[in-house]
Amino acid sequence: MKSPKSAPPSPGDRAAMLTVRRKHKMARSVHAFVRGNTSEFYDWLDGTEGRAIPQGPAIWIGGDCHLGNLGPVANAQGKIDVQIRDLDQTVIGNPAHDLIRLGLSLATAARDSDLSGVVTARMMEQLTKGYTNCFDEKTDRTKAFPSPDTVRVTIKEAVRRSWKDLAKERIEDTTPHIPLGRTFWPISKEERKAVEKIFEAKNLFCHITCAGIGNENTSVRILDAAYWVKGCSSLGKLRYAVLLDAETAGSGKTQRCLIDIKEAGPAAAPRQPGARMPQINGERVVEGARHLSPYLGDRMAAADILGRSVFVRQLLPQDMKVDIKKMPQEEAGKIAHYLGTVVGNAHARQMDREVQKLWKKELQRNRAKTLQVPIWLWSSIVGLVAGHEGSYLEHCRKHAFHAKP
Known part of the structure; x- marks a missing residue:
């Protein structure tokens, strides 16, 4: 008999569990x-x-x-x-x-x-x-x-990967919700409002989405959002998965998108003396990505959640690691x-x-x-x-x- 799964922690209890x-x-x-x-x-x-x-x-x-x-x-x-x-x-x-x-x-x-x-x-x-x-x-x-x-x-x-492959891999489902458990934890009402505010910014969505979906007038509807327990060195920083529907430009149809919102903390890597870089960490990450990895950097944007700098990108089925x-x-x-x-x-x-x-x-x-x-x-x-x-x-x-x- 399988032991019952433990409930995901509340937002206030995250830090200790993430450290462990x-x-x-x-x-x-x-x-x-x-x-x-x-x-x-x-x-x-x-x-x-x-x-x-x-x-x-x-x-x-x-x-x-x-x-x-x-x-x-x-x-x-x-x-x-x-x-x-x-x-x-x-x-x-x-x-x-x-x-x-x-x-x-x-x-x-x-x-x-x-x-x-x-x-x-x-x-x-x-x-x-x-x-x-x-x-x-x-x-x-x-x-x-x-x-x-x-x-x-x-x-x-x-x-050969499709949206279904991405959804099954990342959120274990293709239905319009993010299943809470070991990987995804609940967010507070304050966090939800902050996430919604990001997508109210004009032009943000068209900067992070693939061709044919976004423009400055794209209508976006958030279906679900959760705290994302992901990575290793990034554990403990803000990280959210956002599932949304976006209206395909000029068609009246919607397309489902999975968005990754990640906190940008100070870099441990030493910078060159006198180098001029964006002072806001989210903007630094986006600018560096545009120089080093244009395929990724050209579909990223910097934003702010609850006074903390983040960067935002749409996850595509083709984004994988070796x-x-x-x-x-x-x-x-x-x-x-x-x-x-x-x-x-x-x-x-x-x-x-x-x-x-x-x-x-x-x-x-x-x-x-x-x-x-x-x-x-x-x-x-x-x-x-x-x-x-x-x-x-x-x-x-x-x-x-x-x-x-």
Whole structure:
């Protein structure tokens, strides 16, 4: 006999439950710990070892480029590309930080997949090669990079997905309500009014929706809204799922949409001294997304809920993450190379040719004779893996040792 499901918490009881859930999620594996612990990464960079990293050109960086934050996204016209899909930490900063963060994520994913150190070293070579090639003047960044089988399967799935697939995956149902339970919690009347107020803003909906639906006179009706317990590093911030009907432009018909509203907190990623960025965090996230991931950024908007900055976007069926639970050895190098090109392409499009040449020259300096990786990148990843391994074990001892399996 199954035990009855516990009721979702009231708005006032969220904080404690979210803290516990976040700590338990981070205890699942060292890779999960790395994904949910951006602050430790930047604490390390702020130390003596991190100061040895070269200062790259001042551009928008993702700030948290781990495996789960890369994947297929669709633009307003439905075209699909693999880009950075989570920009909470985006700032005008040092592109080397994105490269190191991705290298750390790949290295810990390799450890969780029981891959040898030799395979990991080769992955770092391929990551460097894929990233560096994006700054070659012969590279045509308008062409899609060849994707490994693991990524190609995800892209094919994204292409064929429909609204029903999105609804079943995200809200477990296609009916006009959001089922409360483990993933979705009730919101207060005050929160509901604040959510409704967002969609009263003229032009907001047409900025976040796909082509053919929204214009400044689009009529929007909210069907349901709930607090969304999602992610790991974002647990504890405001996050809402909103189900609504929008009138298709000029047709009189309605189309159902799932909207993601997420709080934009201060970025842990260090910004370049003197860099001019939006002071409001929601606007910072949207601006960074437009530079790094235009397919996503061009359908995002900043807003405000109860005095807290948020950003708003419509979730499309094609928006997915590259979910690699077990890294296949035969594809590890190809995956590293491909994801290096995704991040490299996001960086390169912000640089003119002369800046690209200088950055590529820096990336090719100081390589060891036995490893085609810059020494600063390899030593950073080694140091970060070692540090996170120890912190992960301490985290498990403190927060998950007595938890039920």
